[in-house]
Amino acid sequence: MNEDHKWLIHSILDPSRNKHSIFICHGQERTFSGRATRSCVLGRSIDNFNTTTYQPVGLEDLMLRTLTIPSWLHDVFGEQQQPLEMVGIIAFGLGVPVAAVFLAPAAFAEVPIWRSALALLLIADIAAGCIANLTAGTNDFYAARPRNRLVFLAVHVHILAVAFLLNLDMVMAAAIWAYTIAGGVAVNALPRGSGQRVAAGLLFAVGGSALILLAGQFPLLAAVGLLFMLKVMVNFAVDHRAEART
Numbered sequence: 001m002n003e004d005h006k007w008l009i010h011s012i013l014d015p016s017r018n019k020h021s022i023f024i025c026h027g028q029e030r031t032f033s034g035r036a037t038r039s040c041v042l043g044r045s046i047d048n049f050n051t052t053t054y055q056p057v058g059l060e061d062l063m064l065r066t067l068t069i070p071s072w073l074h075d076v077f078g079e080q081q082q083p084l085e086m087v088g089i090i091a092f093g094l095g096v097p098v099a100a101v102f103l104a105p106a107a108f109a110e111v112p113i114w115r116s117a118l119a120l121l122l123i124a125d126i127a128a129g130c131i132a133n134l135t136a137g138t139n140d141f142y143a144a145r146p147r148n149r150l151v152f153l154a155v156h157v158h159i160l161a162v163a164f165l166l167n168l169d170m171v172m173a174a175a176i177w178a179y180t181i182a183g184g185v186a187v188n189a190l191p192r193g194s195g196q197r198v199a200a201g202l203l204f205a206v207g208g209s210a211l212i213l214l215a216g217q218f219p220l221l222a223a224v225g226l227l228f229m230l231k232v233m234v235n236f237a238v239d240h241r242a243e244a245r246t
Helices: 059-063 071-077 083-103 105-109 113-132 136-143 146-155 158-165 170-189 194-214 219-236
Strands: 007-014 019-026 038-041 044-047
Touching: 071 113, 071 136, 083 105, 083 113, 083 219, 105 113, 113 158, 113 219, 136 146, 146 170, 146 219, 158 170, 158 219, 170 194, 170 219, 194 219
Parallel strands: none
Antiparallel strands: 007 019, 007 038, 038 044
């Protein structure tokens, strides 16, 4: 094939998906799953290419491809993420603050709008982190950087800031923060493996139960506090992929 035929556009029927698939190949002639195909090469018909097998790419394959994350977002998403996981992170991160506004409107109506906006941003960060910290990209990024993990724990004062901005119970918020950070540091210090998950789950069960019983009269603080515990003490402090690297 000469240089004028660098782009080959193949159109075949993929029986497994019962639809037509379009493939573009650069600089090579290909067959699909060993079958003969007809191809249009710059308007010319060519039959029976006999070269490398090419597997069709469906929607599920595209959703599982890896995205490279910009360096300034590595502390949030790690170095790589899958598109479907990114959708989940963003959806939950946006959904929780929207739900909070609709379900607890009084908490936001009683403070200036700038304080409500900042509180909602922090709530969105907490919610998004609950999902992001479970992904392979974020987990592996921090597993390779133990010092960054400790810094992450140290700077997480989100629950205190949310309580201050919305005039919620600061004593309860301080108790949630202290318990979560102490638990996160303890879990992080344990050997990587199932012991971490068990310890984190136990601490979350104890803290979450106490929070629901003691902060029941503050539903917004209780909800955000539970997410804060889950994000920091369980989903972040545990190395969820330790066994996979051994």
